[in-house]
Amino acid sequence: MSGRICDIAIVGGGLSGGLIALALAWHRPELRVRLIESGPALGGNHRWSWFSTDLSPEGNALMERFRKTTWDDGYAIHFPDLKRELDAGYLSLTSEDFAAALERELAPGTILTGKEVSRLSADAVELADGTTITARSVIDCRGFAPSSHLNGGWQVFMGRHVHTPEPHGVTRPIIMDACVDQVAPAGNGGAYRFVYVLPLGAHDVFVEDTYYADRPDLDRSALSGRIDQYCRQHGLGGEPVSFETGVLPVITGGNFRAYQEATRIPGVTVAGGRGGFVHPLTSYTLPIAVNVALAIVEDADLPGEQLSAKIEAQARRHWSAMGFYRALGRMLFIGAEPEDRFRIFERFYGLPEPLIERFYAGHSTFLDRARTLIGKPPIPIWRGAHALFSNSPPLTPSHPKDTQ
Known part of the structure; x- marks a missing residue:
C-alpha cells in the first residue's frame, strides 16, 4: 500500500464508471x-432507461440509490400494422440524478471532475496537469472506441424534454x-x-427522434425539425426544457479479439462500451453495466x-x-431495404411478451431465437440469408459529422 494514492x-x-464506484462504495x-472525469460533471448529458425485468435482485438494489422515473403500468409500441x-x-x-446520487453516496475526495x-x-x-494518481488497479471506462475491427451501423438520436401548457395525456412510455x-x-444513407416518448409528468414529456442509420452523421437541425413536427401532430407543443444528442454503435460483427488487442493497455481493466459491454442491437448498456460493476466488486x-x-x-x-443479436443487426442493415427495416421490429413485437423481455435483457433462449426467425419473414428469405453471411461496413475511427 505504500505510496499509493488509492486502491482503485x-x-x-x-454510466459504467459511476456504477463501479457506487458498487465499491456500498460493498467495499x-x-x-478515485473516479476521474474529464467533463465538468459526472454522467454527461444523457438519459438511461431499462425494463423492470432486466436486472437481478442485486442489480435492483444497486439502482435503488438513484432517483428515477418509473412506469409500473407497462409501455406501448406503434407500428403501421401493429399497436x-x-x-x-x-x-x-x-445524468443529473445520476451525478447527484454519486456525489451523495461516494466518500469525500472520490470524485475528480474536469x-x-x-x-x-x-x-x-x-x-494532463502533471498529477499522477497511483493505484493497485486502474479501470478504463472512457466509452466506446470506434474500430475497423468491428462492423455495424449507428443509432443516431436527438431527445427533447418539453413542458406543455396543458396536460399532454400520455400515460405510459x-x-x-x-x-x-x-x-x-440527408447524409445518413x-x-x-x-x-x-416518455411522459415525465402531467405537463412534461421527453420526445426522442432515433435512426438506425448506415452512417453516424448527426444533423441537429433536421432532427430538431422532425421533433417539432411530431410534437405538433400529437399535441405535445410547449417550452423546451433541455435536449440531448447521441451517436451509438450498433455492432453486427467483427473480430473482437483483434479489437481487444488494439484497445488493450497492459494491466488496465476495460469496462463499459470500450470493453464491449453493450447490447449490440438495442445499444442498451445499463443492465450490462450493473452486472459488470457487481463482478468487479467480487474481485x-x-x-x-x-x-x-x-x-x-x-x-x-x-x-x-x-x-x-449481431445476426439480427445484419438482417436489419443488410437484409432489409431502408424503407422496410421497420418491418423487422414490427414482426418482432408481435411475439410473446416473455420472449421480448428476454430479448432486451440479452437472455434469449434457444427456443426464443428459433421463434424469432421462424414464420413469415418480414424481408425476402434470400435477402435474410445473404445478410446472415455478410459483413456490415467497419465502425471506423473517423469522426461522425455533427451539423447544426
Whole structure:
C-alpha cells in the first residue's frame, strides 16, 4: 500500500464508471477509490432507461440509490400494422440524478471532475496537469472506441424534454413509434426511424427522434425539425426544457479479439462500451453495466493485471453470447431495404411478451431465437440469408459529422 494514492482508480465518470464506484462504495467501503472525469460533471448529458425485468435482485438494489422515473403500468409500441401495450415496467434515469446520487453516496475526495487524462498504466493515471494518481488497479471506462475491427451501423438520436401548457395525456412510455416517415436525414444513407416518448409528468414529456442509420452523421437541425413536427401532430407543443444528442454503435460483427488487442493497455481493466459491454442491437448498456460493476466488486482485491484479465475474459464471453443479436443487426442493415427495416421490429413485437423481455435483457433462449426467425419473414428469405453471411461496413475511427 505504500505510496499509493488509492486502491482503485476509475477513468471515466459515465454510466459504467459511476456504477463501479457506487458498487465499491456500498460493498467495499474500506477501499480508497478515485473516479476521474474529464467533463465538468459526472454522467454527461444523457438519459438511461431499462425494463423492470432486466436486472437481478442485486442489480435492483444497486439502482435503488438513484432517483428515477418509473412506469409500473407497462409501455406501448406503434407500428403501421401493429399497436400493442405490454406489461413490463419501465424506468429512466437522467445524468443529473445520476451525478447527484454519486456525489451523495461516494466518500469525500472520490470524485475528480474536469481532469483530462494523458496516460494510463496498470498502476497509475497521469493527468494532463502533471498529477499522477497511483493505484493497485486502474479501470478504463472512457466509452466506446470506434474500430475497423468491428462492423455495424449507428443509432443516431436527438431527445427533447418539453413542458406543455396543458396536460399532454400520455400515460405510459411509447418505446417505439414507427408510424413516422422512414426517410433518414440527408447524409445518413438508409435508416430505420422511430420516435420514443416518455411522459415525465402531467405537463412534461421527453420526445426522442432515433435512426438506425448506415452512417453516424448527426444533423441537429433536421432532427430538431422532425421533433417539432411530431410534437405538433400529437399535441405535445410547449417550452423546451433541455435536449440531448447521441451517436451509438450498433455492432453486427467483427473480430473482437483483434479489437481487444488494439484497445488493450497492459494491466488496465476495460469496462463499459470500450470493453464491449453493450447490447449490440438495442445499444442498451445499463443492465450490462450493473452486472459488470457487481463482478468487479467480487474481485476488487485482485492486482490490476489479474482483474484486467478476468474482465477481458468476461467481455469475450459476453461477445459470444450476443451473436444472435449481431445476426439480427445484419438482417436489419443488410437484409432489409431502408424503407422496410421497420418491418423487422414490427414482426418482432408481435411475439410473446416473455420472449421480448428476454430479448432486451440479452437472455434469449434457444427456443426464443428459433421463434424469432421462424414464420413469415418480414424481408425476402434470400435477402435474410445473404445478410446472415455478410459483413456490415467497419465502425471506423473517423469522426461522425455533427451539423447544426
